[in-house]
Amino acid sequence: MIHRVLASELAAHVGETVQVSGWLHRRRELKHVTFLILRDRSGLTQAVVPGTTGTTGGPGGPGGPTQDIPEETVLSFTGVVTANPQAPGGVELVAPSSGPEIEVLSSLAATPPLDVYRPTVTASLPTILDHAPVALRHPQLNAPFQITAASVAGFRGALDALGFTEIHTPKIVGSATESGANVFTLDWFGRPAYLAQSPQFFKQMMVGVFERVYETGPVFRAEPSDTARHLAQYTSLDAELGFITDHRDVMAVVREALARMVEAVGERAAAAVEVLGVRLPKVPEKIPEIHFSEAMAMLGLDEPDLSPADERTLSEWALREYHSEFLFVTGYPMVKRPFYTHGEPGRPRYSNSFDLLFRGLELITGGQRLHRYEDYVAALAARGESTEAYEGYLSAFQHGMPPHGGFALGLERWTMRLTEADNVRRSALFPRDLHRLAP
Amino acid sequence: MIHRVLASELAAHVGETVQVSGWLHRRRELKHVTFLILRDRSGLTQAVVPGTTGTTGGPGGPGGPTQDIPEETVLSFTGVVTANPQAPGGVELVAPSSGPEIEVLSSLAATPPLDVYRPTVTASLPTILDHAPVALRHPQLNAPFQITAASVAGFRGALDALGFTEIHTPKIVGSATESGANVFTLDWFGRPAYLAQSPQFFKQMMVGVFERVYETGPVFRAEPSDTARHLAQYTSLDAELGFITDHRDVMAVVREALARMVEAVGERAAAAVEVLGVRLPKVPEKIPEIHFSEAMAMLGLDEPDLSPADERTLSEWALREYHSEFLFVTGYPMVKRPFYTHGEPGRPRYSNSFDLLFRGLELITGGQRLHRYEDYVAALAARGESTEAYEGYLSAFQHGMPPHGGFALGLERWTMRLTEADNVRRSALFPRDLHRLAP
Structure with missing residues (x-):
């Protein structure tokens, strides 16, 4: 069984296959790759999924696409810890070649009232409260x-x-x-x-x-x-x-x-x-x-x-x-x-x-x-x-x-x-x- | 100026003149000596005052008697820390030969509702509360x-x-x-x-x-x-x-x-x-x-x-x-x-x-x-x-x-x-x- 590792602990696990669990903070889709930014109590992790669209399998299942997973979904992502000086913290999580292993723990029932991923908060104080x-x-x-x-x-x-x-x-x-x-x-x-x-x-x-x-x-x-x-x-x-x-x-x-x-x-x-x-x-x-x-x-x-x-x-x-x-x-x-x-x-x-x-x-x-x-x-x-x-x-x-x-x-x-x-x-x-x- | 020492710290001050401040937990008068048990947040100290009665001076003043000081009075006692295997903690405070130096910080305006000094509590729970x-x-x-x-x-x-x-x-x-x-x-x-x-x-x-x-x-x-x-x-x-x-x-x-x-x-x-x-x-x-x-x-x-x-x-x-x-x-x-x-x-x-x-x-x-x-x-x-x-x-x-x-x-x-x-x-x-x- 693969145990959960916190975002802040990843650097100590380069080369290992680990599971990170948290909220999907932000999904960024490029032409041939999708970046999933995961948020847990220790901070953010970048997970890399090659081939954003057209892959087979249901949402959240092994090999499934990630485009149907909205921000704030709670999920576990299993991948290989890989050094990358460009990534936050110097490491990122790379999906295995068999496709991303994503387990959705809790999906959304409503659109969030504000975008948690934006760098700054523009919502008014009453809205926040x-x-x-x-x-x-x-x-x-x-x-x-x-x-x-x-x-x-x-x-x-x-x-x-x-x-x-x-x-x-x-x-x-x-x-x-x-x-x-x-x-x-x-x-x-x-x-x-x-x-x-x-x-x-x-x-x-x-x-x-x-x-x-x-x-x-x-x-x-x-x-x-x-x-x-x-x-x-x-x-x-x-x-x-x-x-x-x-x-x-x-x-x-x-x-x-x-x-x-x-x-x-x-x-x-x-x-x-x-x-x-x-x-x-x-x-x-x-x-x-x-x-x-x-x-x-x-x-x-x-x-x-x-x-x-x-x-x-x-x-x-x-x-x-x-x-x-x-x-x-x-x-x-x-x-x-x-x-x-x-x-x-x-x-x-x-x-x-x-x-x-x-x-x-x-x-x-x-x-x-x-x-x-x-x-x-x-x-x-x-x-x-x-x-x-x-x-x-x-x-x-x-x-x-x-x-x-x-x-x-x-x-x-x-x-x-x-x-x-x-x-x-x-x-x-x-x-x-x-x-x-x-x- | 003599600084306050806690009861629990006395053993480290044998031979020194120190001040202990606290409540008069118990006064025990023998024929030629009075024991004052003082209570502070760290525990009890025994202070020894030779010659209980008939000494001169007002209550609480230098050289004064201690018999007018009831239990629970708040006071400072200045004396010499003296080793005594019989005393609690192995040390006691001995009044200088000039007489006890006692400063009353707060005297009683009423008799306590129960005797704090008794080893066990006999008061009922409602009385205690x-x-x-x-x-x-x-x-x-x-x-x-x-x-x-x-x-x-x-x-x-x-x-x-x-x-x-x-x-x-x-x-x-x-x-x-x-x-x-x-x-x-x-x-x-x-x-x-x-x-x-x-x-x-x-x-x-x-x-x-x-x-x-x-x-x-x-x-x-x-x-x-x-x-x-x-x-x-x-x-x-x-x-x-x-x-x-x-x-x-x-x-x-x-x-x-x-x-x-x-x-x-x-x-x-x-x-x-x-x-x-x-x-x-x-x-x-x-x-x-x-x-x-x-x-x-x-x-x-x-x-x-x-x-x-x-x-x-x-x-x-x-x-x-x-x-x-x-x-x-x-x-x-x-x-x-x-x-x-x-x-x-x-x-x-x-x-x-x-x-x-x-x-x-x-x-x-x-x-x-x-x-x-x-x-x-x-x-x-x-x-x-x-x-x-x-x-x-x-x-x-x-x-x-x-x-x-x-x-x-x-x-x-x-x-x-x-x-x-x-x-x-x-x-x-x-x-x-x-x-x-x-x-």
């Missing part, structure tokens, strides 16, 4: 997801090495406490419940158990606005660690995670990087930072807020000044941060928190949290909230919690900026937003 | 989650090595097609939507893109029954692969995943394995299998169904016959399987599917799926369903899909059986079920 199961077969359209998979592996690798424990927390919560707005309501055995907007409370509580935890999972935001960078479900890479001095210890972990993510993309998704022409950023040993108050002064702003345009300006400044595509903006005003945020010692208006800008876009939010029970009681009272709704969460702080902090990174946004895409939906397999619930 | 943020600090109660984290890492490592791509799929779907029952309904911007019961459809569609995919994420079942092995949210380890011959190719991947999971638990969660006295199973090179029809005959059954008791009997048989704690039951009747199941060639009553039993419990379900569009149309018609509700899903099959199959493993159940726990809720940090939405 409507037809994702087929459109994502295009190497340019699935490359972002290879990059995503490598990035997550890098994230986990970095945190595993730093002694973090991976956790899995509830996505369904009994109260919409963390942020009342933009929350999805569901029917929980006849009672209302809510989809978790983040694992924030859970990861903090688990610092009391494991000290250092991370989670890579879905979060849900009922975003009523339709922008190029918001999704209603996205993948959040969350980390939280105890026994920190302040937010700078968290920023050091962010730096390690980013460095390993970029490294993993280079190692594990090299083909996707090449397909998209991705420029991998250099993660500086120490990512530059600017305090919010300094950023405001530099930008000549009064309002304590940074617009997307301001974030781009700051990113350009960091690139100029520090040759860094990453920039920490620290010390965001307390009024802009959630109640669990730790203030800046000596400057209570500001916080021990940060955002990380990457190529002009806010990618990560993080900081030091309160860790003393009495500070939580005071923080909630200052916002006019009672402690009752936070009972389980606060019980962790009643029983001894170390100084801690953490961060969250939006995975689809990361891939979006890394691939310099125009829309975050290009880095979600099946995006969910205000309008889209299918496929 | 109600007080999870504190209860999980107990080494016996958090050990399952160290095992879970290691298991998932092993699963991903196995599949990464086999050329799988990790994916992230929607948890919110527009129709409750896969299984109409036990589905949670939510309000999606004014329209009804549903929580995904599995990534089944998505992972199959992505076989058309990446050939081999996996996902480790939450799934949701509105289980109206309250059993020791059902959760309303659990973590599903899902895999799907193309270009298979039949379900046996899937079973081979299951075997690799299980072997690597057990290996990873041994390597990465050795302390947890010891705390719980976990017996790590041997994963045979080839896991034994029995066809459903043979299992029925052996058990003397008529009804085409296996009860939990039958599964236990079969597991015992496999242990006796093959010395294996794992058993594949193959060929489940088609009527018991979803519409996308591939039939058994020549015996259309049975399917190319399997369950994996582990120590008497169904742990994994998997099999070969249909891959031809016309087979889906026929399968849905036979069940009296129209193809309209499955439009996006079926479009993948209209455009060329290879023979494929996959499996799903319930992570919490895996840990439950591995640790031989009495309830799956002991392997969910914050379980969600018919009654429980908090903490």
Whole structure:
């Protein structure tokens, strides 16, 4: 029996008869020869079939013609691996003299909604999303997801090495406490419940158990606005660690995670990087930072807020000044941060928190949290909230919690900026937003 | 400045003055000496403080007494690492002659709901779950989650090595097609939507893109029954692969995943394995299998169904016959399987599917799926369903899909059986079920 060989492995089998299985990516018929370009998970293979027309035998059978086999048909092709410097990868598959041995594994029931074989994609984003199961077969359209998979592996690798424990927390919560707005309501055995907007409370509580935890999972935001960078479900890479001095210890972990993510993309998704022409950023040993108050002064702003345009300006400044595509903006005003945020010692208006800008876009939010029970009681009272709704969460702080902090990174946004895409939906397999619930 | 050293690292610092930070696990006062057992993420350390009472200084300050510091207080202790064969790990921390240097990082605002320091846990499961943020600090109660984290890492490592791509799929779907029952309904911007019961459809569609995919994420079942092995949210380890011959190719991947999971638990969660006295199973090179029809005959059954008791009997048989704690039951009747199941060639009553039993419990379900569009149309018609509700899903099959199959493993159940726990809720940090939405 002849076993399947991947396209990428062919060069090691010159002279052997092997079977390649995949999709018929493209059929090119010349006068006396047909080239079948086959696509499998490792890449493309060129198969050569002499005598395109007029050969005998049924479609797909031994010796049969190939002209009735449309692109995207799934087939196995058995041939001899032959060196050919002109072929992609330096080798091609040549049909034996008895005729091509083709086994059709699955034929088409409809014409594909877009031509997967074309070098570039001209279809509009809505068309791509409507037809994702087929459109994502295009190497340019699935490359972002290879990059995503490598990035997550890098994230986990970095945190595993730093002694973090991976956790899995509830996505369904009994109260919409963390942020009342933009929350999805569901029917929980006849009672209302809510989809978790983040694992924030859970990861903090688990610092009391494991000290250092991370989670890579879905979060849900009922975003009523339709922008190029918001999704209603996205993948959040969350980390939280105890026994920190302040937010700078968290920023050091962010730096390690980013460095390993970029490294993993280079190692594990090299083909996707090449397909998209991705420029991998250099993660500086120490990512530059600017305090919010300094950023405001530099930008000549009064309002304590940074617009997307301001974030781009700051990113350009960091690139100029520090040759860094990453920039920490620290010390965001307390009024802009959630109640669990730790203030800046000596400057209570500001916080021990940060955002990380990457190529002009806010990618990560993080900081030091309160860790003393009495500070939580005071923080909630200052916002006019009672402690009752936070009972389980606060019980962790009643029983001894170390100084801690953490961060969250939006995975689809990361891939979006890394691939310099125009829309975050290009880095979600099946995006969910205000309008889209299918496929 | 003296840096923090973990309990597990102390042996490498004998003679040095170091700082250990963690929770006061236990205070033991003898007449002329107090032992403080400190707990950090790496384990326990014994700190020795001469002269328990009557010393001067405030609580927590240098030279202060320790008797006012209750268990679970978070503190840093600075002392000299001293070899002592009697101490856990062969070393202990001795307070300098000037008195103990203790910095309290966080004191208690309430008495803990259970004694974390006691060797065994006597609290009932409901008490443990109600007080999870504190209860999980107990080494016996958090050990399952160290095992879970290691298991998932092993699963991903196995599949990464086999050329799988990790994916992230929607948890919110527009129709409750896969299984109409036990589905949670939510309000999606004014329209009804549903929580995904599995990534089944998505992972199959992505076989058309990446050939081999996996996902480790939450799934949701509105289980109206309250059993020791059902959760309303659990973590599903899902895999799907193309270009298979039949379900046996899937079973081979299951075997690799299980072997690597057990290996990873041994390597990465050795302390947890010891705390719980976990017996790590041997994963045979080839896991034994029995066809459903043979299992029925052996058990003397008529009804085409296996009860939990039958599964236990079969597991015992496999242990006796093959010395294996794992058993594949193959060929489940088609009527018991979803519409996308591939039939058994020549015996259309049975399917190319399997369950994996582990120590008497169904742990994994998997099999070969249909891959031809016309087979889906026929399968849905036979069940009296129209193809309209499955439009996006079926479009993948209209455009060329290879023979494929996959499996799903319930992570919490895996840990439950591995640790031989009495309830799956002991392997969910914050379980969600018919009654429980908090903490």
